[in-house]
Amino acid sequence: MTEISMAQALNAALRDAVKDDDRVLIFGEDVGPLGGVFRVTDGITADFGEERCFDTPLAESGIVGFAVGMAMGGFRPVIEMQFDAFAYPAFEQITSHVAKLRNRTRGALSLPMVIRIPYAGGIGGVEHHCDSSEAYYTHTPGLRVVTPGTPQDAYDLLRDAIDSPDPVIFLEPKCRYWSKEPVSFTRDGAAMDRAVVRREGKDVTLIAYGPMVATALETAEAATAEGWDVEVVDLRSLNPFDDETVTASVRRTGRAVVVHEAARFGGYGAEVVARVTEQCFHQLHAPVLRVTGLDIPYPPPKLERHQLPDVDRILDTVARLQWNDEPVVAGA
Amino acid sequence: MSRETPAAALLPSEVPVRFLAEDGTRVDQHGGYSDPPSERLVEAYRLMVLGRRFDAQATALTKQGRLAVYPSSAGQEACQVASALALTDADWLFPTYRDSVALVARGLEPGEILTLLRGDAHCGYDPAKTRVAPQCTPLATQTLHAAGLAHAMRRRGEDSVAFALIGDGATSEGDFHEALNFAAVFKAPVVFFVQNNGFAISVPFEKQSAAPALAYKGVGYGVRSEQVDGNDAVAVLSVLDDAVAHARSGLGPVLVEAHTYRIDAHTNADDATRYRDQAEVENWRAADPVRRLETYLTTENLLSTNDIERFQAEAEKFAAGVRDTLNADVEPDPMSLFEHVYAVPTRQLAAQRALVAAELEA
Numbered sequence: 223m224t225e226i227s228m229a230q231a232l233n234a235a236l237r238d239a240v241k242d243d244d245r246v247l248i249f250g251e252d253v254g255p256l257g258g259v260f261r262v263t264d265g266i267t268a269d270f271g272e273e274r275c276f277d278t279p280l281a282e283s284g285i286v287g288f289a290v291g292m293a294m295g296g297f298r299p300v301i302e303m304q305f306d307a308f309a310y311p312a313f314e315q316i317t318s319h320v321a322k323l324r325n326r327t328r329g330a331l332s333l334p335m336v337i338r339i340p341y342a343g344g345i346g347g348v349e350h351h352c353d354s355s356e357a358y359y360t361h362t363p364g365l366r367v368v369t370p371g372t373p374q375d376a377y378d379l380l381r382d383a384i385d386s387p388d389p390v391i392f393l394e395p396k397c398r399y400w401s402k403e404p405v406s407f408t409r410d411g412a413a414m415d416r417a418v419v420r421r422e423g424k425d426v427t428l429i430a431y432g433p434m435v436a437t438a439l440e441t442a443e444a445a446t447a448e449g450w451d452v453e454v455v456d457l458r459s460l461n462p463f464d465d466e467t468v469t470a471s472v473r474r475t476g477r478a479v480v481v482h483e484a485a486r487f488g489g490y491g492a493e494v495v496a497r498v499t500e501q502c503f504h505q506l507h508a509p510v511l512r513v514t515g516l517d518i519p520y521p522p523p524k525l526e527r528h529q530l531p532d533v534d535r536i537l538d539t540v541a542r543l544q545w546n547d548e549p550v551v552a553g554a
Numbered sequence: 555m556s557r558e559t560p561a562a563a564l565l566p567s568e569v570p571v572r573f574l575a576e577d578g579t580r581v582d583q584h585g586g587y588s589d590p591p592s593e594r595l596v597e598a599y600r601l602m603v604l605g606r607r608f609d610a611q612a613t614a615l616t617k618q619g620r621l622a623v624y625p626s627s628a629g630q631e632a633c634q635v636a637s638a639l640a641l642t643d644a645d646w647l648f649p650t651y652r653d654s655v656a657l658v659a660r661g662l663e664p665g666e667i668l669t670l671l672r673g674d675a676h677c678g679y680d681p682a683k684t685r686v687a688p689q690c691t692p693l694a695t696q697t698l699h700a701a702g703l704a705h706a707m708r709r710r711g712e713d714s715v716a717f718a719l720i721g722d723g724a725t726s727e728g729d730f731h732e733a734l735n736f737a738a739v740f741k742a743p744v745v746f747f748v749q750n751n752g753f754a755i756s757v758p759f760e761k762q763s764a765a766p767a768l769a770y771k772g773v774g775y776g777v778r779s780e781q782v783d784g785n786d787a788v789a790v791l792s793v794l795d796d797a798v799a800h801a802r803s804g805l806g807p808v809l810v811e812a813h814t815y816r817i818d819a820h821t822n823a824d825d826a827t828r829y830r831d832q833a834e835v836e837n838w839r840a841a842d843p844v845r846r847l848e849t850y851l852t853t854e855n856l857l858s859t860n861d862i863e864r865f866q867a868e869a870e871k872f873a874a875g876v877r878d879t880l881n882a883d884v885e886p887d888p889m890s891l892f893e894h895v896y897a898v899p900t901r902q903l904a905a906q907r908a909l910v911a912a913e914l915e916a
Contacts, residue, residue: 295702
């Protein structure tokens with residue numbers, strides 16, 4: 223297995239999908255000869271032709287709405303929104319049509335398509351380039367929402383997403399595009415819809431996804447110095463939610479912290495906390511806590527280190543779970 | 555229709571294309587468009603009589619509580635019927651909530667068309683089988699779907715056309731402009747048909763657009779454009795036949811604006827007297843598309859009194875069938891709520907399905 227970056231793993235997944243299935247088409251702004259602003263579609267137009275990977279006019283609602291029609295016509299579009307906040311003009315198409323066409327037509331029409339959205343911060347991007355928009359999509363019935371935390375998952379999840387008969391919002395953590403690991407291109411088809419335990423531990427479960435998976439793993443390593451044995455669960459699939467894996471982990475450890483970059487209030491973490499609390503109440507030694515971004519518009523690059531959950535902030539929160547089983551008062 | 559420059563080739567006629575004056579006599583404003591065959595005009599007339607009766611019946615059914623809501627297209631029959639007649643069964647139609655008469659003209663079952671407005675399901679017919687997309691409630695969003703599907707069909711080697719219906723209000727939406735641009739860039743075989751009926755709910759055209767005509771909006775995108783008298787069935791049919799042929803031959807999209815008028819309110823729930831003068835409505839009644847075509851066809855001896863009576867009798871029978879269908883009580887299955895949300899149902903949904911099943915049993 224060769225060591226490749228997440229961006230390269232995504233590129234490999236796209237290439238393999240285009241090779242394996244004539245119906246798969248890649249399109250969006252700058253995905254052609256440029257290869258995408260993050261080079262995720264690098265070389266695909268050159269190797270497979272403009273019929274399979276092509277640039278469109280710069281209009282996100284147009285890209286998504288056009289993809290709806292292409293999918294109705296028997297193709298499987300894999301489209302790119304370039305940056306998280308750029309997808310907002312397409313929000314109506316995504317929520318009113320992509321999510322609902324199967325239901326509206328009582329199964330007569332389906333929309334097997336993937337909307338790739340590079341999301342979240344940590345890359346020093348200026349405003350409108352670093353939003354964590356997962357809650358908008360996970361709140362919309364009819365969409366599957368996934369996000370890889372590792373290069374291997376990037377490959378597996380994207381292949382599974384393209385094969386999915388349901389529309390998939392594919393959130394790519396920009397700050398992890400360049401992280402590398404050995405990647406196998408043999409798929410077991412198990413990535414979709416399932417969370418995975420990335421690191422086993424006895425004392426506390428860190429529940430993370432996308433860009434925060436690596437941060438959670440770093441935290442777990444740092445926590446050993448404090449004598450804490452931390453388990454890390456990578457959700458991978460945000461909707462549907464894998465209660466089974468998460469619940470089993472929290473029941474083992476008795477403590478849980480949910481970590482995400484997105485703003486806290488009304489955020490995805492609230493759903494995770496509610497589900498864990500409902501299902502693990504009697505096994506919990508402390509309230510389930512969250513470490514999240516602040517409830518502010520994503521800050522300018524020079525201030526983003528205060529926005530992003532880091533190892534220290536997560537460790538401080540883990541410390542608040544109090545290991546001696548004394549009563550805990552949840553803070554902010 | 556010879557044009558001097560490529561830009562001019564896209565421009566609509568300076569005045570709306572028209573074959574018939576309001577009183578049904580011939581006028582020469584048709585700019586070289588040819589007369590549709592007479593059988594086609596008689597068929598259009600038959601469907602317009604049928605459509606008007608259907609529309610009146612549906613409106614009456616809202617008063618009886620049988621339909622949750624109905625947006626009338628009375629006065630727009632020429633546009634509605636010509637939209638269906640311009641297409642083959644292999645073409646795709648993308649209608650809005652106001653285009654039920656176009657679906658009647660395409661031959662869909664009235665009970666299936668009215669499923670949406672009755673409140674039973676979001677779409678009562680099978681779009682894959684009928685090649686009619688669900689009637690769209692958001693404005694202009696379906697124009698992009700039409701562009702995408704048209705492009706898909708062309709890539710698959712089909713010579714089918716996608717035909718998108720919208721109103722004047724929808725031309726202010728971003729998706730309309732993105733759809734024109736995408737369709738033009740990809741040379742997608744799609745016809746955008748704007749029924750400018752004067753109002754977007756209560757907002758009149760002059761507050762909707764400062765353009766001399768909505769048809770001019772195509773030019774900036776490189777889309778061939780035309781405007782037509784929307785109450786002249788001969789003109790609408792001729793222009794739409796031409797537009798569909800243009801798109802089908804691979805020359806790219808066409809935008810057609812029909813100038814017509816919404817005789818009734820936005821829906822049965824709306825009070826049109828709050829925003830418009832009754833005298834204006836009466837003026838437009840004088841331009842009635844059904845009577846205009848009837849006068850013309852009768853004068854030309856293409857339609858007899860006997861034909862007219864026969865069509866009216868057919869329309870009455872059709873309306874009775876609509877009443878019977880709608881008066882039968884239908885209780886949608888609550889468990890259908892959980893069907894077709896996903897192709898592969900989620901575990902969350904399975905749990906909620908069990909909850910509703912238990913509630914029903916209790």
